[in-house]
Amino acid sequence: MNKVITYIFDDYRKQRNARLFKNLLYVFLIVKCVLWLLNYDILFGAHAVSLVYDEPIGFFEYFAYIIYLSKNTSLPIWFICAALLLSIVSLVNKRSYLLADLIIYLLVLNLDIRIYTTTTAGESLLVNLCFLSAWLRKDFTRGTTVYDQIKIVLHNVSFFALLLQVCILYGFSALAKWYDADWLSGETVYLTTKAFYYSTPLMVSIADSIHPLTVAITYVLLAYQSLFPFVVWFKSIKRYFLHLGVLMHLYIAFVMGLFFFGWIMVITYALFYDFESPADYSD
Amino acid sequence: MHFLLVIWGAYPFNREPKVKMDFYAMNYCNPYFAQDWRMFAPGSSYNYTIYARYVVNGKEEFAFPIQEVLNERNIFNGREFLTISLTDACIFVHNSSIKIKGDLYKFNRDRYYQIFEHIVQQYLQNKHEAKIDDLKLMLLTTNIQTNERGYVVNE
Numbered sequence: 366m367n368k369v370i371t372y373i374f375d376d377y378r379k380q381r382n383a384r385l386f387k388n389l390l391y392v393f394l395i396v397k398c399v400l401w402l403l404n405y406d407i408l409f410g411a412h413a414v415s416l417v418y419d420e421p422i423g424f425f426e427y428f429a430y431i432i433y434l435s436k437n438t439s440l441p442i443w444f445i446c447a448a449l450l451l452s453i454v455s456l457v458n459k460r461s462y463l464l465a466d467l468i469i470y471l472l473v474l475n476l477d478i479r480i481y482t483t484t485t486a487g488e489s490l491l492v493n494l495c496f497l498s499a500w501l502r503k504d505f506t507r508g509t510t511v512y513d514q515i516k517i518v519l520h521n522v523s524f525f526a527l528l529l530q531v532c533i534l535y536g537f538s539a540l541a542k543w544y545d546a547d548w549l550s551g552e553t554v555y556l557t558t559k560a561f562y563y564s565t566p567l568m569v570s571i572a573d574s575i576h577p578l579t580v581a582i583t584y585v586l587l588a589y590q591s592l593f594p595f596v597v598w599f600k601s602i603k604r605y606f607l608h609l610g611v612l613m614h615l616y617i618a619f620v621m622g623l624f625f626f627g628w629i630m631v632i633t634y635a636l637f638y639d640f641e642s643p644a645d646y647s648d
Numbered sequence: 649m650h651f652l653l654v655i656w657g658a659y660p661f662n663r664e665p666k667v668k669m670d671f672y673a674m675n676y677c678n679p680y681f682a683q684d685w686r687m688f689a690p691g692s693s694y695n696y697t698i699y700a701r702y703v704v705n706g707k708e709e710f711a712f713p714i715q716e717v718l719n720e721r722n723i724f725n726g727r728e729f730l731t732i733s734l735t736d737a738c739i740f741v742h743n744s745s746i747k748i749k750g751d752l753y754k755f756n757r758d759r760y761y762q763i764f765e766h767i768v769q770q771y772l773q774n775k776h777e778a779k780i781d782d783l784k785l786m787l788l789t790t791n792i793q794t795n796e797r798g799y800v801v802n803e
Contacts, residue, residue: 400726407730412774414733416766429679478679480735482763483729489683496681529651534685535657541660541686552793553691559792560692561718562735622731624723 373521374514377505377634383524384503386635390494391456393632394469397491397625398449401468401476402442408480409441415517428471432479441479441567448472459504466499486501489628490534497527524636531633532594539590548587586613597637607634651679658683696738697788700768703781713771714738730771737764742789745800755802 372378388646395504406412409432411565422430432441451465451472473495477488485612500523502516542548557563558572589609611631618627657673658664665671677683700711717730740760755761763786772780772784787800 404726404729407770407774412770414730414767416763426679474680480729482767486683486687488683493681493683503754525687526651527753528752530654531653533655534683536745537658537660537685538687538689541689544661545689545691547691547693548689549699556792557688557692561695562714562731563692619723622721622723622728624726624728 373518373519373621376507377502377517380522380633382636382638383497383501383520383638385502386527386632387461387498387503388456389632389635390498391452393455393491393625393629394452394495395449398445398452401445402449403484405442405445408483409445409476410438413438415480417479429474429478441476442539444472448476461501461503463499466495470495470499471562472490482553485626486534486622487623487629490633491625493530494527494629497523497530498614499523500529527636528597529635531636532597535590535593539587541591542587542590543618553578554583554586557621563623565620568620589613600639603637607637610634649737653677654683657681658699660684660686660689683799693792694742695738695790695792696735696792697740697790698707698734698738698768699788700772700783701785702772702783703716704776704778706771711772713768716775717771733767738789739788740764741787741800742798745787753800753802760803 378385380473407414417433422434432444448469455462455469470492474492474537477492478486479618482618500519502520507513533570538588542553545553547553555572558568558575561569564572586588589606593606593610597603611634614627616627617630618624621627651677653673656669659676661672662673665674682747696714698713700713702709702711714731714734717727717734720727722730737760741755741758741764744755744758744760748754765783768785769780769783772783785802789798789800790796791798
């Protein structure tokens with residue numbers, strides 16, 4: 366119990382990981398905002414592909430549906446520009462601003478809800494990461510006031526919450542796969558490689574000839590996702606495990622075409638990675 | 649507390665509220681912390697082709713939206729969302745059609761079909777920068793393992 370209390374109250378934990386993760390998240394948001402602006406018409410404008418239903422939304426939900434409910438097609442541009450500006454300022458600034466991060470979270474949530482037919486699990490993850498990382502610090506100045514102490518607690522709890530969020534993602538993803546016939550028969554990677562919308566023409570053409578390999582990869586993926594929530598707590602094998610995960614997510618980004626999903630998953634690995642400096646090992 | 653509700657709400661086999669706790673957890677998660685991690689379970693079993701016939705600027709035209717989007721797929725243009733929305737819409741419409749008995753399909757106020765039609769219409773209007781009229785759609789499905797083909801047309 367004392368160890369837990371010391372861990373939470375004593376000092377900012379995993380400083381390097383937290384700073385790297387927050388900066389990568391801001392870069393990701395900046396890229397996303399730029400691409401939203403480039404494809405504005407078909408995402409948010411007059412030719413928006415996501416159909417809007419005129420349904421009553423409760424008061425509590427309203428703040429997530431501001432763009433969705435608005436008939437004004439120029440409103441999202443202000444949300445995107447605000448998210449872009451706040452992300453750039455937060456990236457270049459050495460300090461963290463809780464309010465700015467919470468505003469980014471609400472802006473991104475509203476934007477993602479408006480384009481609900483175009484999103485993947487990556488967008489859900491991004492929104493949740495934005496919320497949980499808002500409490501994380503990039504500056505680690507220590508003071509003696511109660512507010513300074515609260516900042517330390519929020520940082521440490523938030524960091525642990527982010528780790529837990531990623532473990533929940535992998536754990537539940539694995540659980541769903543254990544009940545799926547295609548995963549258990551080892552056919553999922555083969556089928557996905559043959560599905561031309563999750564593949565490249567080259568991969569589709571060679572899928573039949575690498576069928577045994579795809580079966581092996583299916584089971585490796587199933588094992589990887591099932592073990593992730595447990596293995597990431599063991600320093601000795603974690604690094605190799607994370608490298609394998611990066612490869613898997615780069616394949617998802619570049620071959621399967623789920624670019625943003627692949628990258629947001631890679632970014633979460635910055636939370637788990639053990640850097641080699643002795644200071645980081647003290648955690 | 650947050651994670652208790654998130655874990656309960658995001659549990660992969662708990663998609664419809666059955667007990668009180670489901671209701672509380674889902675209301676807590678949705679929309680601010682919404683999450684569903686059943687990624688690729690189930691995975692892809694079909695390839696899809698949309699055949700669209702329509703009138704634009706007084707001229708009859710046809711298009712294959714999915715193939716067009718895949719041909720211009722490029723990781724740097726940020727247009728992966730078009731592939732996702734078109735194929736996801738196909739998957740939902742196809743799953744709905746499986747539940748309909750008989751050879752002809754009638755999507756009467758079916759939400760998935762409305763979304764499917766809307767996505768294709770908006771994609772084509774954006775492509776031509778003009779209004780699309782008289783849009784007719786046919787969804788061609790090909791089973792990846794058996795190569796068996798099926799057609800879904802809203803008759």
